[in-house]
Amino acid sequence: MNENAGNMKVKLPVTVIMFVLGLFMIVPFLWMLSTSFQTPAEVFNKWLPSSLNWSNHIRVWTGSHDFVPYYLNSLKISIVGTVGAVFLSALAAYGFSRTSFKGRDGLFVIYLSMMMVPPQVLFVPKFIMFNWVGIYNTHWALILPAMFSIFGVFMLRQFFMSIPKEITESAFLDGAGHYKIFFRLILPLAKPAIATFAILDFSWQWNDYENALVFLQSPKLYTIPLGLQNFILENNVDYNGMMAASSAAIIPMIIIFFVGQKYIIQGISSSAVKG
């Protein structure tokens, strides 16, 4: 139902109420920003800084434990991981939806059931395995698993299945093989779904804390979530610095959110409603 053409007498006050509630939702972010610009004396005592004190932010980026390496690490892992995941998931999704071979559907059921396994089950064996192979405490321990996404295969397969068969049928009749069809026909058509998955996956990578916590030990390898925690452990009464560091960690996600909001929301609601 879309009854947004309601009367103004109802809509205006409801809008106001919703805005107030919405403000409650984002108050933590506002408070974080505000504190990051304050001086130590103002923390907790004033809601707004009397003047914009940039020194906290500057310290986060250029001080002795600055954030730049963490940012670079996070970028590297998230980008490589997401690119790999998109590519490999798209390939597999095509295989599961638009080709046919014996055992295809059974294999897919196995894939699906792996989605139920909580990450906690896999931490210990991966920890042992990675140590044995020598990639523990390297970025590969994070990047490699990140490139294999079951959710990605699931979501893209869903989308590929909705592409009409006639389109590929005629290409087949013209003699094209699966690979040609995949790269020339299917991929271009799937751009919105791929964009959605890429944004979602990137945001999960970026925010990932568990894997980094378990598999990284050297501070110079830390990603942003770990770096943030480290920063806070070392400066634990420096609340302004803490909030400045937190803002630095969150801002990229907020930007991605505003830019990709349409895709993210669409991706989440469609995979849930149909799932």
Place this chain on the structure above:
Amino acid sequence: MKRRSWMDRQGWIGMTFILPNMIGILLFFIIPAIYSFVLMFTNYQFSNPNWQFTGLDNLKRLFHDDNFYASIKYTVIFLISVPVSMVLAFIVALFLNRSVYLKGVLRGMFFLPYISSGVAVAFVWMLLFQPSQGPINEMLRWIGITSPPGWFADTETAMYAIDIVQIWLMLGYNMIIYLAALQEISTEQLEAARIDGASTFKTTWKIVWPLVSPTTFLLMITGLIMTMKSFSIIQAITAGGPSGSTTVLSLFVYKTAFSYYDMGYASAISWFLFAVILVITVIQWIGQKRWVHY
């Protein structure tokens, strides 16, 4: 000449599409899962190379472990956040669906916590809930509550404080999905009820709520599962404390494995976690047929 369908052609090539992804899934999901399952029956400790199969000892130990039962209790408290968040999200979605201007902006405001989840958010909440100086207790004192709760610092309230953060986090997610479901409801049914004289509240309760019951069901199941797996928020804010009063199952696994290096035992706990998730999923399968109005 028998005409083979377009998909059957070069079927084996289909396998090559899946192969790269499958190798990774095998290496990073299936093999570790099997490994973990085996580990459950050993007394493997990472620091000690000597280990042996101990059969069901770990499981027996689990049943007598007070910490295990404690973590189940905390997990249950944690799970309360799921229905609470869903109900609030439904109400918000109702309003956002029909009676507001600037719907897009509002939707973004409610969804922002979910997308920016993580350690940064955890620390902000840590400061907001600071017992002596934080803004939340400041406000509580301002309205007359002389000794506000200690939130994360108090063993009695810590888990509930976590719940509040979790509700805040998940509200946007639940709301988005309810919004999508509400869009699907046809106006005719509502109009018919209106003409018959039903009030808005009655319409909502008797017609809309049952109509979104598939969504409610889905959100409950996925919410319970996601919350059971949830680790980062709690670890970042309290690391399971104070005095272990926020050590839910997922943290219990982590602590056992990486603070005590008791990996066989940790595997057993993690498989218990899996078993619970499995049971919830099975309930979904069955329940979907019985309780959901289509």
